[in-house]
Amino acid sequence: MPGPDARDDLLLLIEAARGAGRIAARYFRDDPETWDKPDDAGPVTEADLAVNDMLHDRLMDARPDYGWLSEETPDDPARLAASRVFVIDPIDGTRAFIEGSSAFSHSLAVVEDGVVIAAVVYLPIRGKLYAASLGGGATLNDMAVRASDARHFHESEVLATKHTLGPAHWPHGVPEVTRAYRPSLAYRMALVGEGRFDAMMTFRPTWEWDIAAGSLIITEAGGIATDAVGQGLRFNSATPKVDGVLAGAPVLHSALLQARGRTA
Numbered sequence: 001m002p003g004p005d006a007r008d009d010l011l012l013l014i015e016a017a018r019g020a021g022r023i024a025a026r027y028f029r030d031d032p033e034t035w036d037k038p039d040d041a042g043p044v045t046e047a048d049l050a051v052n053d054m055l056h057d058r059l060m061d062a063r064p065d066y067g068w069l070s071e072e073t074p075d076d077p078a079r080l081a082a083s084r085v086f087v088i089d090p091i092d093g094t095r096a097f098i099e100g101s102s103a104f105s106h107s108l109a110v111v112e113d114g115v116v117i118a119a120v121v122y123l124p125i126r127g128k129l130y131a132a133s134l135g136g137g138a139t140l141n142d143m144a145v146r147a148s149d150a151r152h153f154h155e156s157e158v159l160a161t162k163h164t165l166g167p168a169h170w171p172h173g174v175p176e177v178t179r180a181y182r183p184s185l186a187y188r189m190a191l192v193g194e195g196r197f198d199a200m201m202t203f204r205p206t207w208e209w210d211i212a213a214g215s216l217i218i219t220e221a222g223g224i225a226t227d228a229v230g231q232g233l234r235f236n237s238a239t240p241k242v243d244g245v246l247a248g249a250p251v252l253h254s255a256l257l258q259a260r261g262r263t264a
Contacts, residue, residue, distance in 0.1 A: 003084060004063070006133040009110045009118040014131060016058050020051045020106040021124025024091060028125060029100045043094050048072050051090035051106065059086050066110070069240055071209045077238070085111045085236045089209040092121075093184030102126050107186035109212035114234040119213035121190040130190040130217050138193050138220040147223030150198035151251040153177050153259075158248070159188040159200035169203055171261045185245075189214025192248055193221040199248025199256060203228045208240040215247065224253040230262050 004012075027047035034045045052072035060068060063086070067079030070088040079085050086108070091097055093104035102125035110118040117134040130145075132138040138145050150156045153175040158165075160179055167174055180197065182188050188200040189211060212235050215225040225233060228244025246256060 003065075006110070006117040007136060009063075009084075010120070010131060010133040010136070012059065012062055013108045013110065013118055013120040014129065016055055017106050017108055017120045017122040017129065018124075019058065020055055020090065020108075021122055023047065023051050023054055024097070024104070024106070025124055028097065028102075032098070034098055043098060044072065045091070045094060045098060047097065048091045048094060052088070055086075055088055055090060055108070059088075067236065069209065069236065071207065075240070079236060080238060082236075083113060084117075087111050087116075087209050087212040087235055087240075089186060089207075092186040092210055093182075096183035101183065103183050103187060105184045105187045105190070107184075107209060107213045109216065109235075111212060111235040114236060116212050116216040116235060119216040121186045121213050121217060123187060128190075130193065132193070132213075132217045132220040134216065134220070136220065138217045140190075140194055145194045145217075145221050147193055147218060147221040148195045148198040148249040149251070150249045151255075153252075153255065156198040156249075156252055159191065159197050160202065164201055164203055170259055172259045175256060175259050185210040186214045189225070189245075189247060190217050192223060193217035195221070197248075199246070199252050201228065201244070201246045201248075201256065203244040205241045205243060206245055208235050208237070208242065211242065211245050215245075218247050222250075223248055224250050226253070229260075230257045 067082030067085035089107040225247035
């Protein structure tokens with residue numbers, strides 16, 4: 001018997017994301033308890049864990065046959081046998097959250113056989129809810145969004161760190177783009193899907209939960225999202241990391257790959 005369609009899963013993610021936002025808002029700018037993860041994996045707060053617990057209970061109660069992959073849950077290899085998997089970052093941009101910046105997000109996705117079919121990136125303090133389902137388009141607060149059609153470096157705004165635009169990554173010369181930055185990878189991808197920025201990129205190994213939701217928002221908005229060398233993105237891997245991300249307007253994406261000495 002077939003499972004829920006992508007739209008049903010999206011409605012479930014939207015409801016869960018709004019619940020996550022209500023929890024995060026209770027801790028925001030209220031000095032939440034904070035720890036450092038082992039192996040320099042970054043900080044985690046009591047808010048991250050509270051959001052994670054709620055999302056796990058709500059989503060897995062609704063879809064008990066789905067797998068579960070979250071930044072804040074010890075990995076269970078049983079997810080690899082599931083056809084559909086929740087891929088969750090309870091709070092993406094935890095450092096920003098600790099610092100009192102509203103640019104953190106909740107990133108929720110459903111992956112079916114390696115492909116994202118439903119996705120939400122929610123910024124509760126800013127009141128921005130990005131959503132997408134496979135074949136159903138992408139929205140911001142229920143209004144359709146479209147990725148940029150930028151074609152040339154000099155007219156493009158790109159979300160990236162200074163390191164990403166360092167000459168070591170660009171054998172054919174650093175592209176003359178205007179650089180900007182946001183602390184949440186999921187938010188960066190959503191902004192590209194919205195068309196506010198023309199591309200985003202990171203060349204470091206990247207956790208799946210940071211980018212799964214944002215990748216669908218971009219592609220459903222008409223953009224392209226690949227790994228840093230132009231290969232297609234697949235999710236729910238045994239080691240849930242990808243080789244960086246390059247995403248944006250189709251022509252610009254191709255030009256950026258060529259500047260790196262790669263081809264799509």
